Amino acid sequence: xxxxxxxxxxxxxxxxxxxxxxxxxxxxxxxxxxxxxxxxxxxxxxxxxxxxxxxxxxxxxxxxxxxxxxxxxxxxxxxxxxxxxxxxxxxxxxxxxxxxxxxxxxxxxxxxxxxxxxxxxxxxxxxxxxxxxxxxxxxxxxxxxxxxxxxxxxxxxxxxxxxxxxxxxxxxxxxxxxxxxxxxxxxxxxxx
Amino acid sequence: xxxxxxxxxxxxxxxxxxxxxxxxxxxxxxxxxxxxxxxxxxxxxxxxxxxxxxxxxxxxxxxxxxxxxxxxxxxxxxxxxxxxxxxxxxxxxxxxxxxxxxxxxxxxxxxxxxxxxxxxxxxxxxxxxxxxxxxxxxxxxxxxxxxxxxxxxxxxxxxxxxxxxxxxxxxxxxxxxxxxxxxxxxxxxxxx
DNA sequence: GCCCAAACGAGACGCCGCGTCTCGTCTGAG
DNA sequence: CTCAGACGAGACGCGGCGTCTCGTTTGGGC
Numbered sequence: 001x002x003x004x005x006x007x008x009x010x011x012x013x014x015x016x017x018x019x020x021x022x023x024x025x026x027x028x029x030x031x032x033x034x035x036x037x038x039x040x041x042x043x044x045x046x047x048x049x050x051x052x053x054x055x056x057x058x059x060x061x062x063x064x065x066x067x068x069x070x071x072x073x074x075x076x077x078x079x080x081x082x083x084x085x086x087x088x089x090x091x092x093x094x095x096x097x098x099x100x101x102x103x104x105x106x107x108x109x110x111x112x113x114x115x116x117x118x119x120x121x122x123x124x125x126x127x128x129x130x131x132x133x134x135x136x137x138x139x140x141x142x143x144x145x146x147x148x149x150x151x152x153x154x155x156x157x158x159x160x161x162x163x164x165x166x167x168x169x170x171x172x173x174x175x176x177x178x179x180x181x182x183x184x185x186x187x188x189x190x191x192x
Numbered sequence: 193x194x195x196x197x198x199x200x201x202x203x204x205x206x207x208x209x210x211x212x213x214x215x216x217x218x219x220x221x222x223x224x225x226x227x228x229x230x231x232x233x234x235x236x237x238x239x240x241x242x243x244x245x246x247x248x249x250x251x252x253x254x255x256x257x258x259x260x261x262x263x264x265x266x267x268x269x270x271x272x273x274x275x276x277x278x279x280x281x282x283x284x285x286x287x288x289x290x291x292x293x294x295x296x297x298x299x300x301x302x303x304x305x306x307x308x309x310x311x312x313x314x315x316x317x318x319x320x321x322x323x324x325x326x327x328x329x330x331x332x333x334x335x336x337x338x339x340x341x342x343x344x345x346x347x348x349x350x351x352x353x354x355x356x357x358x359x360x361x362x363x364x365x366x367x368x369x370x371x372x373x374x375x376x377x378x379x380x381x382x383x384x
Numbered sequence: 385g386c387c388c389a390a391a392c393g394a395g396a397c398g399c400c401g402c403g404t405c406t407c408g409t410c411t412g413a414g
Numbered sequence: 415c416t417c418a419g420a421c422g423a424g425a426c427g428c429g430g431c432g433t434c435t436c437g438t439t440t441g442g443g444c
Binding site: 008010034035036037046047050 | 400401402403404405411412413
């Protein structure tokens with residue numbers, strides 16, 4: 001992991017490009033995003049973009065990673081797994097269920113679909129931490145007797161259920177997400 | 193709903209366009225799909241495409257709907273809900289878990305992300321029937337005591353869990369899907 | 385079987401964004 | 415202070431876009 005970069009990269013340009021990308025992503029959508037307009041908006045030469053990002057999806061991924069309003073919502077630990085995960089899923093549902101949240105989730109999905117490497121980076125930052133902490137919270141609960149694989153499946157069912165509802169334009173509510181958590185946890189042997 | 197179309201549309205051209213689209217979709221992917229190449233491949237004038245399809249996503253959706261190898265896999269009814277849904281989910285997982293199946297699912301997702309109307313049509317044909325028959329199979333089972341909303345959440349968790357695994361590049365296996373079904377159905381009160 | 389409007393195949397057109405390139409200027413590490 | 419390399423700006427050829435205009439084919443109505 002040797003950092004072989006004696007290069008004098010302009011931080012000002014880098015940030016301007018990422019922020020311009022996010023603005024135009026929000027205004028015109030992923031489909032109508034043009035490098036020319038990003039450069040013009042950021043007050044930057046096109047070459048400066050092509051110098052540092054190999055492809056458009058790579059730039060989009062970096063722009064999404066640069067957003068500071070997308071910190072993943074993580075479950076608390078009060079000792080009551082069912083309550084903790086229900087509240088966590090409820091909050092997540094409220095966030096992803098809003099117009100803005102749903103639009104962002106669809107954009108993340110579309111960007112991830114374009115390139116496996118982009119998918120990996122976005123997952124590492126967004127859905128990964130969600131999965132991991134929910135899994136750990138589940139593993140710490142004494143009342144749940146399940147194999148690690150079963151816990152993984154349970155977490156995926158909860159998160160996947162929400163993602164699926166958004167992608168298929170179904171309603172995603174706080175109450176519905178909490179209900180899903182209750183069903184899945186009961187299936188893992190928790191008393192609900 | 194008056195059908196005001198005394199128009200003499202060429203069936204030959206229509207089919208050639210849809211099939212050329214599917215071929216190019218498979219060869220170059222959604223991102224590199226060009227109308228020019230579709231027209232050339234189908235042996236058709238560009239105007240013939242623009243005359244009948246308003247946008248590129250609309251054409252992609254019709255092409256996917258025209259594929260006859262994508263008939264949704266539906267659960268049987270042998271009287272044993274757990275076994276029926278486990279096998280169904282297992283088959284679905286095997287199909288979606290293959291390289292080709294996963295690629296198709298990602299393409300469907302990407303196409304659906306581009307436009308709400310496209311999303312609605314694809315859902316109506318593919319995920320919709322899956323949801324509905326799984327829901328009905330669940331409702332017919334006497335051993336399951338749950339509200340309609342709970343059944344919906346359960347179905348979404350099962351299907352969503354699989355979709356999520358594919359989109360996040362996790363392994364999707366027959367056994368894993370069956371295990372997820374067992375967890376969720378146990379959560380609905382079934383004895384597993 | 386004839387007619388004719390509409391759909392067809394072909395391709396030219398202007399436009400725009402792509403990715404590359406070449407300027408002259410700016411800047412920061414040594 | 416120096417100078418290599420990043421920078422802003424924008425010209426360039428290319429290719430696909432969506433529209434248009436040809437002349438030809440086709441199929442429903444008479």
